[in-house]
Amino acid sequence: MTADILCLLAAGIFFSTGLLTGVWKYGAMMASPTTTAPVYVDIAHRASLMYAFSAILLREFVPYSPLPPNGTWWAVAIPLGLFAAAIGSYVLHGVLRDTDNQFQRPHVLGRGHVHGGLVRALMVALIVGEIGGFAILFLGFIVRAAPF
Numbered sequence: 001m002t003a004d005i006l007c008l009l010a011a012g013i014f015f016s017t018g019l020l021t022g023v024w025k026y027g028a029m030m031a032s033p034t035t036t037a038p039v040y041v042d043i044a045h046r047a048s049l050m051y052a053f054s055a056i057l058l059r060e061f062v063p064y065s066p067l068p069p070n071g072t073w074w075a076v077a078i079p080l081g082l083f084a085a086a087i088g089s090y091v092l093h094g095v096l097r098d099t100d101n102q103f104q105r106p107h108v109l110g111r112g113h114v115h116g117g118l119v120r121a122l123m124v125a126l127i128v129g130e131i132g133g134f135a136i137l138f139l140g141f142i143v144r145a146a147p148f
Contacts, residue, residue: 059076
């Protein structure tokens with residue numbers, strides 16, 4: 001599977017997730033006396049839609065990658081995988097209704113807790129993986145196609 005096809009596949013999955021979580025959000029709002037959905041149901045819905053378009057944006061930069069095809073695949077796969085993991089964590093918190101802030105201490109997951117060091121490590125991985133993957137593609141664009 002090429003990097004651009006991977007981006008389209010991810011965009012389709014993320015967009016479908018956004019549409020389905022939108023139905024979930026609507027149902028939760030209609031069932032709530034305050035007409036509000038649980039925080040992480042709302043976040044899962046919005047993030048899924050946002051990441052769908054982020055996947056399309058990544059695809060637009062694929063042709064400018066300075067890496068060989070295999071390296072380009074990883075430059076998009078890592079951010080896309082991290083986007084998927086973020087959506088998954090939002091859906092999980094939405095299903096469990098265990099928190100309205102996953103960074104609040106103690107870090108709650110269902111009836112248990114997640115070690116703060118693990119949460120920090122995951123956030124560093126998100127930062128490095130998402131920014132790093134895009135930076136490679138964007139640098140290729142700047143070097144090869146920017147009008148200056």
